[in-house]
Amino acid sequence: MSLLSDLINLDLSDTTEKIIAEYIWIGGSGLDLRSKARTLPGPVTDPAQLPRWNYDGSSTGQAPGEDSEVIIYPQAIFKDPFRRGNNILVMCDAYTPAGEPIPTNKRFDAAKVFSHHDVVAEEPWYGIEQEYTLLQKDVKWPLGWPVGGYPGPQGPYYCGVGADKALGRDIVDSHYKACLYAGINISGINGEVMPGQWEFQVGPAVGISAGDELWVARYILERITEIAGVVLSFDPKPIQGDWNGAGAHTNYSTNSMRNDGGFEVIKKAIEKLGLRHKEHIAAYGEGNERRLTGRHETADINTFCWGVANRGASIRVGRDTEKAGKGYFEDRRPASNMDPYVVTSMIAETTILWKP
Amino acid sequence: MSLLSDLINLNLSETTEKVIAEYIWIGGSGMDIRSKARTLPGPVSDPAKLPKWNYDGSSTGQAPGEDSEVILYPQAIFRDPFRRGHNILVMCDAYTPAGEPIPTNKRFDAAKVFTNPDVAAEEPWYGIEQEYTLLQRDVKWPIGWPKGGYPGPQGPYYCGVGADKAFGRDIVNSHYKACLYAGINISGINGEVMPGQWEFQVGPAVGISAGDELWVARYILERVTEIAGVVVSFDPKPIEGDWNGAGAHTNYSTKSMRNDGGYEVIKKAIEKLGLKHKEHIAAYGEGNERRLTGKHETADINNFSWGVANRGASIRVGRETEKAGKGYFEDRRPASSMDPYVVTSMIAETTILWHP
Numbered sequence: 001m002s003l004l005s006d007l008i009n010l011d012l013s014d015t016t017e018k019i020i021a022e023y024i025w026i027g028g029s030g031l032d033l034r035s036k037a038r039t040l041p042g043p044v045t046d047p048a049q050l051p052r053w054n055y056d057g058s059s060t061g062q063a064p065g066e067d068s069e070v071i072i073y074p075q076a077i078f079k080d081p082f083r084r085g086n087n088i089l090v091m092c093d094a095y096t097p098a099g100e101p102i103p104t105n106k107r108f109d110a111a112k113v114f115s116h117h118d119v120v121a122e123e124p125w126y127g128i129e130q131e132y133t134l135l136q137k138d139v140k141w142p143l144g145w146p147v148g149g150y151p152g153p154q155g156p157y158y159c160g161v162g163a164d165k166a167l168g169r170d171i172v173d174s175h176y177k178a179c180l181y182a183g184i185n186i187s188g189i190n191g192e193v194m195p196g197q198w199e200f201q202v203g204p205a206v207g208i209s210a211g212d213e214l215w216v217a218r219y220i221l222e223r224i225t226e227i228a229g230v231v232l233s234f235d236p237k238p239i240q241g242d243w244n245g246a247g248a249h250t251n252y253s254t255n256s257m258r259n260d261g262g263f264e265v266i267k268k269a270i271e272k273l274g275l276r277h278k279e280h281i282a283a284y285g286e287g288n289e290r291r292l293t294g295r296h297e298t299a300d301i302n303t304f305c306w307g308v309a310n311r312g313a314s315i316r317v318g319r320d321t322e323k324a325g326k327g328y329f330e331d332r333r334p335a336s337n338m339d340p341y342v343v344t345s346m347i348a349e350t351t352i353l354w355k356p
Numbered sequence: 357m358s359l360l361s362d363l364i365n366l367n368l369s370e371t372t373e374k375v376i377a378e379y380i381w382i383g384g385s386g387m388d389i390r391s392k393a394r395t396l397p398g399p400v401s402d403p404a405k406l407p408k409w410n411y412d413g414s415s416t417g418q419a420p421g422e423d424s425e426v427i428l429y430p431q432a433i434f435r436d437p438f439r440r441g442h443n444i445l446v447m448c449d450a451y452t453p454a455g456e457p458i459p460t461n462k463r464f465d466a467a468k469v470f471t472n473p474d475v476a477a478e479e480p481w482y483g484i485e486q487e488y489t490l491l492q493r494d495v496k497w498p499i500g501w502p503k504g505g506y507p508g509p510q511g512p513y514y515c516g517v518g519a520d521k522a523f524g525r526d527i528v529n530s531h532y533k534a535c536l537y538a539g540i541n542i543s544g545i546n547g548e549v550m551p552g553q554w555e556f557q558v559g560p561a562v563g564i565s566a567g568d569e570l571w572v573a574r575y576i577l578e579r580v581t582e583i584a585g586v587v588v589s590f591d592p593k594p595i596e597g598d599w600n601g602a603g604a605h606t607n608y609s610t611k612s613m614r615n616d617g618g619y620e621v622i623k624k625a626i627e628k629l630g631l632k633h634k635e636h637i638a639a640y641g642e643g644n645e646r647r648l649t650g651k652h653e654t655a656d657i658n659n660f661s662w663g664v665a666n667r668g669a670s671i672r673v674g675r676e677t678e679k680a681g682k683g684y685f686e687d688r689r690p691a692s693s694m695d696p697y698v699v700t701s702m703i704a705e706t707t708i709l710w711h712p
Contacts, residue, residue: 008359079371081363146494158415159383159390161578163493164587173439174363176393181371190392193415227359297414297421309425309453311414319410319425319453 013085017042020087022080023053024219025072025094028061030104031234031337033219043086050074050090062094062102070102071095076212081178082223089182089219091212107211110345114207116353124348125258125328126210127187127203127251131336132221133238134168134196135231142196142239143167143230153242157195167196171228175200175221182220184213193244193297203251207348211341236335237290245291245298246336252347253328262326269351270306270315270329276350277304277314283342285335292333299332369441373398376443378436379409379428380575381450384417386460387590387693389575399442406430406446418450418458426458427451432568437534438579445538445575447568463567466701470563472709480704481614481684482566483543483559483607487692488577489594490524490552491587498552498595499523499586509598513551523552524586531556531573531580538576540569549600549653559607563704567697592691593646601647601654602692608703609684618682625707626662626671626685632706633660633670639698641691648689655688 012018019042024035036055044050057063057070072092080087093107101108113119134143144167145151156165172189179186179200187201200221202213218234225232237245256265273280281288281301294300299314306315306329308322314333321327334343368374375398380391392411400406413419413426428448436443449463457464469475490499500523501507512521528545535542535556543557556577558569574590581588593601612621629636637644637657650656655670662671662685664678670689677683690699 005359005362009362081366082359155417156388159392159411161389161391161575161582162587163582163585166582169582170360170364174360174366176376177366177368177439178363180368180374180376180395181366183371186395188392188394224360224363297412307422310422311412311424312421323453 009084011085019043019085020080020083021050021090022083022088023072023074023090023092024216025055025092026104026106026215026339028104030106030339032060033215033222034060035219044088045077047074047077047090050077053092057094057102062104069097071097071099075107076209076216078182078184078216081181081220084181089216091216106339106341107208110211110341111208113345113349113353119207119348119352122254122256122348122352124207124344124352125204125253126340126344127201127205127328128210128214128340128344129199129201129247129249129251130214130217131192131197131199131246131248133194133233133235133246134171134198134225135233135238137229137231140231142194144196151195154193154195154244157191157197158193159191165195166191168198168228168230171221171224171230172198172200175217175224178220178224179217182216184217184220186217192246194239197238197244197246207344208341210344211339214340234337236285236287236337240290242296244296247291247298247332248285248334248336248338248340248343250331250334250340250343250347251328252331252344252351254352257328258326260326263321266317266321266327266329270317272350272354272356273315273331273347274304274306275356276354280346280350281333283338283346284333285338287337288333288335291335365440367441375399375441376436376439377406377446378439378444379430379446379448380572381411381428381448382460382462382571382695384460386462386695388416389571389578390416391575400444401433403430403433403446406433409448413450413458418460425453427453427455431463432565432572434538434540434572437537437576440537445572447572462695462697463564466567466697467564469701469705469709475704475708476563478610478612478704478708480563480700480708481560481609482696482700483557483561483684484566484570484696484700485555485557485603485605485607486570486573487548487553487555487602487604489550489589489591489602490527490554490581491589491594493585493587496587498550500552507551510549510551510600513547513553514549515547521551522547524554524584527577527580527584527586528554528556531577534576534580535573538572540573540576542573548602550595553594553600553602563700564697566700567695570696590692592641592643592693596646598652600652603647603654603688604641604690604692604694604696604699606687606690606696606699606703607684608687608700608707610708613684614682616682619678622673622677622683622685626673628706628710628712629671629687629703630660630662631712632710636702636706637689639694639702640689641694643693644689644691647691 058068292301307313414424648657663669
């Protein structure tokens with residue numbers, strides 16, 4: 001395939017000013033990512049300078065056939081790690097031709113929360129730990145697991161090294177560099193407790209950008225697994241039994257929490273989250289009840305509890321935060337398939353705007 | 357997969373100042389190596405400038421779930437041969453949040469020995485010969501060996517050449533260059549007596565750095581075998597019967613031994629080691645009794661002996677050391693599974709600090 005690689009890797013900047021923009025949006029299930037590309041006359045760095053576009057919503061479960069156009073508004077630009085050069089990825093959200101956000105557009109309401117004066121003043125930071133599982137393409141069984149059987153029990157795989165412990169590192173490492181290239185604030189990666197399961201972290205990101213960056217990081221990951229011939233799963237409990245689930249722990253802080261006296265602000269925020277536990281859980285991802293069992297480093301879905309350094313709690317506060325008297329906390333409840341626009345804005349809304 | 361290679365090999369220095377640091381530590385068995393990566397804002401060459409980090413000790417058998425944080429202290433930096441650029445590998449040791457070394461942290465006590473003024477004055481040098489066996493991934497039988505059978509008896513394989521004598525040279529040679537790239541003091545490699553078994557040597561390294569360099573060399577080896585789809589074993593007697601075991605012969609000298617009159621100092625040191633034979637053997641690696649049988653170029657585990665050019669002795673002194681009247685000696689007792697922090701510091705402690 002070397003001739004194909006030559007073509008894919010052509011550096012067009014010698015021959016033309018034109019660039020390619022890949023517009024990305026979220027489809028009808030709320031978790032399926034879609035994209036298509038268009039040529040632009042020259043480089044663009046400001047999303048406001050990009051043209052709006054449209055797609056066939058009747059093919060993504062987002063519009064009826066007789067009125068199928070859904071309009072996409074460009075919201076954030078990243079460098080394209082696949083086409084490189086001046087080519088870009090564009091994260092968009094979706095509207096009716098009349099200008100109303102369509103029902104699956106969760107970014108719109110999140111942006112309203114994040115532009116609220118009180119929320120802006122608190123400058124909410126997010127660090128999202130996205131866990132995911134890699135599956136063999138034809139049998140939907142995790143990568144590296146024997147077909148018709150199971151690997152040795154959990155223990156050696158967390159941050160493990162070696163052909164019998166780390167399955168799929170190529171994908172994880174290329175994703176890390178691709179995201180850094182794209183301009184995504186990817187802060188780290190690690191192998192997870194279940195073999196074939198991995199995690200990357202995005203953050204700290206402020207307000208609405210946390211959601212934009214996580215969605216584009218997910219898109220880049222799905223493009224990379226596509227190249228590798230492997231299937232990506234964000235299911236929160238891909239394998240039943242004595243195997244860990246996959247979460248999207250969301251680390252959070254505000255200005256007040258990061259400053260002196262922050263630990264008290266944190267405790268009050270956690271209290272408010274506890275009073276709205278059911279509402280948050282309902283919005284924290286489908287299938288989470290299969291994952292939040294109280295075992296495998298989770299807290300039971302019906303119980304709200306918090307603790308320092310406690311991985312079996314709903315919310316964990318780090319030891320360094322306790323020691324410094326300020327910092328951030330980790331909401332461990334969101335599932336790997338959560339929508340970051342929903343989760344980040346809901347945490348901000350409950351802790352900053354809502355009064356019990 | 358060439359597109360995946362393009363991404364893995366992306367040179368990020370054109371697009372960002374950010375650097376990826378892979379933090380490495382030893383897990384709960386004392387032999388399992390773990391690692392995870394984080395993004396840093398710019399290049400770092402001094403371990404003291406790197407941030408401390410933490411990991412989930414409950415997933416590595418090193419902490420309970422309700423108090424799971426184990427803190428990593430960066431101790432040594434090496435260049436990352438996999439990510440290249442300004443990216444780094446960081447060898448760490450592990451502490452409780454209160455600042456106490458956790459029980460499996462053997463580096464802490466070793467560092468105390470090496471900072472003792474009497475030991476520092478003697479400038480102890482180490483050359484460690486790490487032997488290891490390469491196994492097929494799915495059946496845990498050495499690579500190149502027929503499944504359900506055995507290769508021809510030992511004889512042709514030591515330093516051998518040819519497809520029927522050298523199994524896995526790709527791994528050995530890429531490991532050699534990767535270690536040199538990383539800045540590890542790797543002094544050589546050779547094929548070993550048992551087919552599928554190899555050796556590399558690290559040294560001369562002074563004091564605590566011998567342990568740091570050997571552990572990172574082991575990590576790099578496990579990463580290389582992971583890429584090759586082969587499993588590395590540090591078991592001291594992987595195959596029972598007329599097949600050699602795997603050791604980690606430790607060559608050692610102090611200033612006094614390297615200077616004129618050194619041969620007498622060497623003899624006195626060997627005498628002291630003989631008086632503490634049982635204590636050393638207990639710390640020289642699990643499973644060593646299967647290897648130190650008195651056959652296959654070993655001395656029996658219960659006997660202490662030494663000799664010039666004698667590979668059947670516990671300690672061997674080279675002919676050139678005897679001739680020059682100064683030099684170094686080789687402790688042949690440690691198993692391939694030994695912890696170099698323990699072995700190097702124990703040899704220094706017994707020969708320099710201990711008085712019978």
